[in-house]
Amino acid sequence: MLEARGVQLEEAARPIDLAVARGEIVGLAGLEGHGQEAFIETLCGLHRPVAGTVTIRTDDGDDAPVISLDGAVRLGVAYLPRDRRGTGILPGQSVFDNFAIAALPRHATLGVVRRRGLHQRLREFRERLSMVYDRPDAPIGTLSGGNQQKVLLARWLACEPRVMLLNDPTRGVDLGTRMKLYDTFRELARLEGMPLVVLSTEIEEILQLCDRVLVFRERAVSRELGRDELAMDRVIAAMFGQGAAA
């Protein structure tokens, strides 16, 4: 579905290849600043790599290149950013506006937005993600961090994406929300066959969710661990560059 070929995050760094299949959850781990963030941003077109290409398989079986974020969104990529306050929520806008913003064009008849349909979708997601908010027109700032994150997740799910890229999705959310998000991610992958790429700063999270993990070191993948090799000490060893020895 999503494929990265020969992606180099900097000159002379080892190229990264990744092919994410249907229903697969791939984790990205590494010490802060070792390239995993740049890599997930490359996958969604936010970051231009030094070399290499990222492609998405479209409905007619072609591989379309990802070169810009809005282009990637049109191809069915959903990217949940890490900095919820800075680049996630639209402060001052309502819950509904925050939810609806990405899905507006696909809920329009001849360009005119069908608000009723979008309100219906929001109610469905409220149920499914157990979101807590007073009214759809309440300001987003009145929600807890976890509920804001659920609104952002619902924003992308409403677009019915082909691939979801999650950049530290449970940062600063409470435990209940975290479990709910994990369930939702698993459901998306298992039941809908949606591929997910999850960057996480918490190794626990990677171990719980992912089928395999790419561990980054010095802006390249130092080690790839499959389901049966996934263990806390191996991931940590790879993070510190002791992958080959372990």
Next chain:
Amino acid sequence: MKRLLARRPELRLAGGLFIVLLLLNLILNPVRFAPANLGVTLGLAAPLIIAAIASMPPILGGRGGIDISVAPLMGLVNVVIVRVLVERAGMTSPFEIVPIVLLIGLASGVLNGFLATILRIQPIVATLGTYLLYAGLTLTISPSPTGTAPAWLKSLAGTGSILPILAVMAIWLLIKRLPIHEHLMSVGSDDRAAFTAGIPVTRVRFLSYVAAGLFGAVGGLSLTGLIGSADPNVANSMTLLAISAVALGGVSLAGGKGGLVAAALGAIDIFLLQSVLTYFNVSTFLLQMAYGAALTVAVALNSERLAQLLSRGRRA
């Protein structure tokens, strides 16, 4: 009305001011505001109302978005209609003049949008450039007041004065139903978050300038109707009044908050204030000061910072 105010708190101040000023005007000047004269009175206010509405979309887009060339564009449209289209090209029919005028507006919007969003020149500098360009062009075409406008245009100052406003409102209502409106508000709210949500930020802002140009051209029609001739000096003074009206109406100059009702209400407030003060034969210099004071007080009252300071004072 009450529900509208509850949902749109930024309208409260301009709405309150509107009621007070309207009552004052009704007491002081009952003839002018009698139902029979409403068309003429609205004709007096229409150019400023439309100028304010035209100034609004780039401001909603945030990050310093502003179009100060709206009023000079209206002046340019005015002299082009009277001196070029009517006198030189001999056109009289609205079906010839209106499309040309709208095209001028679109071209101006595209130029401003190109400078401010694609070349990313500071919007205030970019539109100051086009401001001077239009003002100079206007004076070149018609150095002094002269000529007459066609009769159908003059009727826009009387019975038909609501038409240009209705046209602008209709266009805005259409825009409000399209994704672009929500996109513009979200870009104004936080452009980085909007970008991360896959919104083409530059295109949305560009289109906000195009809308400003289009509305400005309609304002030019209304202005021509009001003065009935070509006058190169009338429009420019409206530049800052239009921006003031937008701010007075509660449209956030930081972007993302406000709408057509707010901008129009702000413009009507300024017009009513003007009307009250002229009744007392106040000099134009004092009039300027009154605008300045009203604007500063209004923006201060609308500011969230003041609310914060007040609530902190109450708690302490």
